[in-house]
Amino acid sequence: MRDLLPPTVVVVEAGPPDWVGDLLPEEAAGLGERAVESRRRDFTAGRVCARRAMAALGMPAAPLVAAGDRSPVWPAGVVGTITHTRGYCAAAVARRTEVRSVGMDAERHKELSPGVRRLILRPEEEERLARLPGGVGWPVVVFSAKETVYKVWHPVVGSWLDFQDAAVDLDPDAGTFTARINPERVAAAAVADPPSVVTGRFVVAGDLVRTAAVLPLR
Ligand SMILES: CC(C)(COP(=O)(O)OP(=O)(O)OC[C@H]1O[C@@H](n2cnc3c(N)ncnc32)[C@H](O)[C@@H]1OP(=O)(O)O)[C@@H](O)C(=O)NCCC(=O)NCCS
Incomplete structure (x- = not known):
């Protein structure tokens, strides 16, 4: 993914530990206790990658909650995107002052x-x-x-x-x-x-x- 996006965008791809990483309490509440294992792993990898990407951008750690339509609610000043498909996950973020939107x-x-x-x-x-x-x-x-x-x-x-x-x-x-x-x-x-x-x-x-x-x- 790194090569597909301009340098203003920080891209993080998940490594093996990221699928079982920690969620912040607000994120865990949004996922719910009844989420199936595959959904829990995908959601977790996306959040862990997004958090690492925001840290690389110099942004303070903040929970990435989901709106009612399941779209991620990025912190003020940040645009971002997440994708996951069996065994692959990546997140990308940029400053809102540099990029209007990223997908x-x-x-x-x-x-x-x-x-x-x-x-x-x-x-x-x-x-x-x-x-x-x-x-x-x-x-x-x-x-x-x-x-x-x-x-x-x-x-x-x-x-x-x-x-x-x-x-x-x-x-x-x-x-x-x-x-x-x-x-x-x-x-x-x-x-x-x-x-x-x-x-x-x-x-x-x-x-x-x-x-x-x-x-x-x-
Ligand atoms: C939202 C959608 C694009 C997600 O794609 P997907 O292949 O199912 O799944 P991916 O793993 O690649 O992406 C899932 C992530 O997309 C993000 N997402 C969900 N809804 C979103 C939205 N409305 N806008 C931006 N990102 C969204 C979330 O971060 C989600 O991961 P999370 O739930 O773990 O946070 C898809 O489910 C969908 O609704 N498609 C129909 C609309 C469409 O694509 N139209 C084509 C227009 S040309």
């Missing part, structure tokens, strides 16, 4: 079923993917890019984006993506200067697909 997502590199593809991909995206070189599961790369786009969009705009609300173009040689947001969603956004295009980077390595993007300051 990242990790997925296992796998085929998507035709039904999932229909939900995730727009027809013109399917056409473009058919022209890309073989050997990579491009649909899951687009899926991950769209989740990254949502993680960038939601903290800024506060509204929902469907998978069909972004049209993603991949550049396999550059390892970059460009996501154009449905103009109706942009026009309906209740914030000044909502993002209409999100550009980011991706990498497919081993069995992991990783995507990340920042929204620069206005």
Whole structure:
């Protein structure tokens, strides 16, 4: 993930002890006592990585609680993002004075079923993917890019984006993506200067697909 984001963003990937690290009391209360083991491990690794990233940024330790919609409530002055997928977790943070929003997502590199593809991909995206070189599961790369786009969009705009609300173009040689947001969603956004295009980077390595993007300051 480090290579996918600019140096203004601190990125921390989880090591083995982080999955069973300590939660702050407010975080533990938010997770709840009945969380299943896998959810407890993912949530813990995300919080431990986020705390280490905020410390690297020089921010005081603060609990990272979740809003009602489960999005993380970053401390004042901080923008950040968390992702976890079986056995991999990372958190990234930046100062709000340097970055407007940051998002990242990790997925296992796998085929998507035709039904999932229909939900995730727009027809013109399917056409473009058919022209890309073989050997990579491009649909899951687009899926991950769209989740990254949502993680960038939601903290800024506060509204929902469907998978069909972004049209993603991949550049396999550059390892970059460009996501154009449905103009109706942009026009309906209740914030000044909502993002209409999100550009980011991706990498497919081993069995992991990783995507990340920042929204620069206005
Ligand atoms: C929120 C969402 C993107 C998370 O992605 P995911 O692949 O399921 O899971 P990841 O492990 O990568 O990310 C989970 C983390 O995302 C963060 N997150 C949750 N909701 C979020 C939101 N609304 N905005 C930003 N970050 C959010 C949380 O930190 C969460 O981890 P935590 O619960 O341990 O704190 C996904 O569940 C979702 O709702 N997608 C539908 C919306 C969408 O992606 N639309 C596409 C628009 S183009």
